[in-house]
Amino acid sequence: MSHHKVISLESIRIACRNCSLSSLCLPMGLAPDDVERLDEIVKRTRPLHRGDFLFRDGDRFRSLYVVKTGSVKTFAPSPEGGEQVLGFHLPGEVIGLDAIDKDIHACSAKVLETSAICELPFTRLEELTATIPSLQHQMFRLLSKEIGHDTDMLLLLGKKNAEERLAAFLLSLSKRLHKRGLSATDFYLSMSRHEIGNYLGLAVETVSRLFTRFQDDGLMNVDRKHIQLLDVGMLESLVGGAGQNRRQQQQS
Amino acid sequence: MSHHKVISLESIRIACRNCSLSSLCLPMGLAPDDVERLDEIVKRTRPLHRGDFLFRDGDRFRSLYVVKTGSVKTFAPSPEGGEQVLGFHLPGEVIGLDAIDKDIHACSAKVLETSAICELPFTRLEELTATIPSLQHQMFRLLSKEIGHDTDMLLLLGKKNAEERLAAFLLSLSKRLHKRGLSATDFYLSMSRHEIGNYLGLAVETVSRLFTRFQDDGLMNVDRKHIQLLDVGMLESLVGGAGQNRRQQQQS
DNA sequence: ACCGTCGCTTGATCTGGATCAAGCGAAGAT
DNA sequence: ATCTTCGCTTGATCCAGATCAAGCGACGGT
Numbered sequence: 278m279s280h281h282k283v284i285s286l287e288s289i290r291i292a293c294r295n296c297s298l299s300s301l302c303l304p305m306g307l308a309p310d311d312v313e314r315l316d317e318i319v320k321r322t323r324p325l326h327r328g329d330f331l332f333r334d335g336d337r338f339r340s341l342y343v344v345k346t347g348s349v350k351t352f353a354p355s356p357e358g359g360e361q362v363l364g365f366h367l368p369g370e371v372i373g374l375d376a377i378d379k380d381i382h383a384c385s386a387k388v389l390e391t392s393a394i395c396e397l398p399f400t401r402l403e404e405l406t407a408t409i410p411s412l413q414h415q416m417f418r419l420l421s422k423e424i425g426h427d428t429d430m431l432l433l434l435g436k437k438n439a440e441e442r443l444a445a446f447l448l449s450l451s452k453r454l455h456k457r458g459l460s461a462t463d464f465y466l467s468m469s470r471h472e473i474g475n476y477l478g479l480a481v482e483t484v485s486r487l488f489t490r491f492q493d494d495g496l497m498n499v500d501r502k503h504i505q506l507l508d509v510g511m512l513e514s515l516v517g518g519a520g521q522n523r524r525q526q527q528q529s
Numbered sequence: 530m531s532h533h534k535v536i537s538l539e540s541i542r543i544a545c546r547n548c549s550l551s552s553l554c555l556p557m558g559l560a561p562d563d564v565e566r567l568d569e570i571v572k573r574t575r576p577l578h579r580g581d582f583l584f585r586d587g588d589r590f591r592s593l594y595v596v597k598t599g600s601v602k603t604f605a606p607s608p609e610g611g612e613q614v615l616g617f618h619l620p621g622e623v624i625g626l627d628a629i630d631k632d633i634h635a636c637s638a639k640v641l642e643t644s645a646i647c648e649l650p651f652t653r654l655e656e657l658t659a660t661i662p663s664l665q666h667q668m669f670r671l672l673s674k675e676i677g678h679d680t681d682m683l684l685l686l687g688k689k690n691a692e693e694r695l696a697a698f699l700l701s702l703s704k705r706l707h708k709r710g711l712s713a714t715d716f717y718l719s720m721s722r723h724e725i726g727n728y729l730g731l732a733v734e735t736v737s738r739l740f741t742r743f744q745d746d747g748l749m750n751v752d753r754k755h756i757q758l759l760d761v762g763m764l765e766s767l768v769g770g771a772g773q774n775r776r777q778q779q780q781s
Numbered sequence: 782a783c784c785g786t787c788g789c790t791t792g793a794t795c796t797g798g799a800t801c802a803a804g805c806g807a808a809g810a811t
Numbered sequence: 812a813t814c815t816t817c818g819c820t821t822g823a824t825c826c827a828g829a830t831c832a833a834g835c836g837a838c839g840g841t
Contacts, residue, residue, distance in 0.1 A: 353680060353684055355684055355688050355689075356768070356769045357688075357769070359688060361683060361684040361687050361688050363680055363683060374672075374673055374676055375673055375676040375677045375680055376673070377669050377670055377672075377673035378670045378671075378673035378674040378676075378677055379673075379677065383677060383680065384680065403662075403665070403666065403669070406665065407659070407662045407665055410655070410659045413655070413658065413659055413665065414655065416669070417629050417655070417668070417672065418629055418630045419630075420626075420629075420669065420672035420673065420676065421626055421627055421628070421629035421630035421631075421672065422630040423676050424626055424627040424630075424672065424675050424676055424679060425627045425630055425631065425635060427676060427679030427680065427682075427683065428605060428615055428627055428635065428636065428679065430679075430683055431613060431615060431679065431682055431683065431686065432605055432607055432613040434683065434686035434687055434730065435613050435686055435727075435728075435729075435730040436607050436609075436611060436613050436730070437607075438827075438828090439827075439828065469787095469788065469789090470788070470789065470790095471788075471789090475687075476687075477687075478686065478687040478688070479828080479829090480828070480829055480830075481788085481789080481790095482789090482790080482791085482828085482829080482830080483827090483828060483829075484789095485788095485789060485790055485791080486790080486791080486828095488789095488790090489790075489791085501788095501789090501837085516608070517608045517609070690797075690798090691797075691798065721817095721818065721819090722818070722819065722820095723818075723819090731798075731799090732798070732799055732800075733818085733819075733820095734798085734799080734800080734819090734820080734821085735797090735798060735799075736819095737818095737819060737820055737821080738798095738820080738821080740819095740820095741820075741821085753807085753818095753819090
């Protein structure tokens with residue numbers, strides 16, 4: 278599109294080839310030529326700001342979205358008028374996969390902080406996957422990974438107590454940030470306590486109390502949105518559920 | 530494989546083309562020629578019996594499995610030694626999608642009653658999807674549908690109370706059985722109360738009490754595994770959560 | 782600089798559903 | 812035919828976390 282020499286204002290539009298996320302994102306493991314072809318269908322919009330929507334539930338499904346910088350939350354309306362936060366999405370993560378089937382978005386995606394987003398028109402993407410087997414495989418893996426993640430969340434919501442849930446949440450965030458070259462132990466939360474609680478199936482008050490408790494126990498420092506994990510090992514053992522000896526789980 | 534005229538013992542091995550599930554299963558919407566090609570890679574094993582495993586968590590991922598008749602449950606181990614039931618699978622439903630990414634099964638699949646299962650070696654399936662765009666699309670939809678279903682479960686586990694969960698479970702079962710040509714209001718449960726409770730994040734006792742209550746309220750008849758839904762409309766309104774006026778949900 | 786709102790914390794109380802406990806009937810084992 | 816086990820039900824009690832209530836400090840707007 279831009280055949281000008283002007284690249285200053287185009288700096289936002291980093292090609293996949295030069296994007297630091299290429300190892301986490303769709304291009305992962307693709308041949309350079311194929312990355313190039315993928316790159317051609319990616320739309321890169323101007324940065325979005327806190328509160329902007331990528332799409333709303335009920336919208337026609339047209340594109341997948343990939344977070345380039347910033348963060349996004351997805352949430353589904355519940356029949357009673359409330360909502361369930363389904364996920365917080367970091368750079369390299371793909372959003373909208375659940376809409377391929379019904380062709381209608383069943384959830385909304387809202388930007389949590391100023392973020393750059395790549396848009397992949399799905400019809401064009403499907404044309405590519407049909408001719409690039411490794412990209413097809415990548416898409417299958419991506420979809421499968423999402424299922425695996427949901428499965429983890431089902432286990433979390435179905436079997437874990439408040440303490441285990443929050444510890445798991447913090448560690449998941451920590452790991453994902455670390456993969457993106459950020460500190461695993463010192464980071465800022467882009468979402469509110471309310472959103473964390475909603476995501477984890479807990480009341481805000483419970484989340485707040487647990488932050489306080491974890492801090493008192495020397496597991497972490499909390500200052501507003503600023504988090505420092507002090508004892509990752511202990512947090513991990515909390516998730517394991519060995520915290521207190523809970524009754525042997527039902528074997529159905 | 531069988532070029533004999535003997536078809537009696539081969540009757541189990543119904544080709545996709547003749548299978549009554551073709552409209553629900555992978556072949557859905559495929560051209561007859563393509564169904565034929567798909568059919569060639571399907572392995573049809575002898576019937577499995579209650580308690581048999583399709584695969585166990587930790588197993589290498591090789592194939593997807595489709596229920597032809599009977600039912601299957603999938604469940605994941607939790608670190609404490611318990612397990613979380615992830616789903617109950619009816620004819621036409623595909624199992625194992627979560628393992629494509631990691632190449633290792635993270636959950637186990639166990640047959641709940643005598644069942645016929647089709648096995649689809651994934652490598653061969655991927656070769657097909659690469660040459661049959663409509664099959665590729667079908668696979669994307671299938672994976673996406675699974676994500677959508679998981680999303681529904683997250684909402685259920687995160688926001689709904691015991692009553693709403695059980696009502697939702699019964700209605701989901703009812704709808705799915707109906708799609709398969711069975712009665713929507715009169716059916717047998719192939720899973721135990723324990724398994725239902727585990728799936729819904731509830732104790733067995735709670736499930737049992739709710740069955741009793743629903744029966745007392747004239748919503749259904751329960752006799753052991755035999756279920757008759759008497760007031761589907763009321764069950765639906767229970768799921769909506771309008772049962773009692775619960776506090777307006779958090780908007781995060 | 783001031784104000785109003787909002788997000789967060791902390792304390793007190795309440796409750797849905799878990800846990801504990803006991804018994805019963807059906808299905809499979811010997 | 813009898814025993815044993817297992818799945819289910821029902822009652823009593825308990826508790827993690829929700830809900831209710833109150834205050835506080837940060838931040839955006841004017």
